[in-house]
Amino acid sequence: MTLVDTHCHLDDSKFDEDREQAIERALAAGVTRLMAIGTGNGPPDLEVAVRLADRYPFVYATIGVHPHDASKATAETFDRLRELAGHPKVLAIGEIGLDYHYDFSPRDVQLSVFERQLALAADTKKLVVIHTREAWDDTLAAVASLPHGGVMHCFTGDAAQARQALDRGFHLSFGGVLTFPKAEALREAARLAPDDRILVETDCPYLAPVPHRGKRNEPAFVVDTVRRLAEVRGTTPEKIAELTTRNFEALCLR
């Protein structure tokens, strides 16, 4: 099986003790490519993923300001993001979006920082990786302006929301939540998504799938989500691996 973890926070301090070993375990598990998310602890450091992508040939990067950190963005932040978008291994602007669960930044600031990054993505023809929590309608309204799709990361919506995202041209990326006992509505959504619009991710170090739930997550554990997704869709893990790898290549390595 050859897999891609399309969303991991490899820069997180929870990997400081064993980052190399976690990457080795991923490769041993068949996770041969990783998309490192570049939001880190927010501006001014926008290069946490770029540094990893420069170091490892199989690691790709995103750049962006997470909604949690929207208050830290300045004029320089957007200038620097525009420069970094030209880096050959930067595949997307993300994770960007709205988070009304935590509200770590005021909602109007979240929205304006999100909109500026969507405009940057449109200008630079970069994909977007969307984070949305308890902000579905505002998120959908904001991405309506985008001429192309992207990734709904850690998609946890139901069938109706899945259809809305698919209609807007988005891919749905499934993570550990898919394996949680209570996630039946999400599994229904995962059942209806077309073969060519699904991706898998860990969002490590967060949201470890069953049977690792509650522990630190790492890229190798994407295999457990792949197994569950295969059960849900009535197919084999090998087939899910093949589809999601092909989808990553078609979407992100165009």
Ligand SMILES: [Zn+2]
């Ligand atoms: Zn997120």
Ligand SMILES: [Zn+2]
């Ligand atoms: Zn994330």
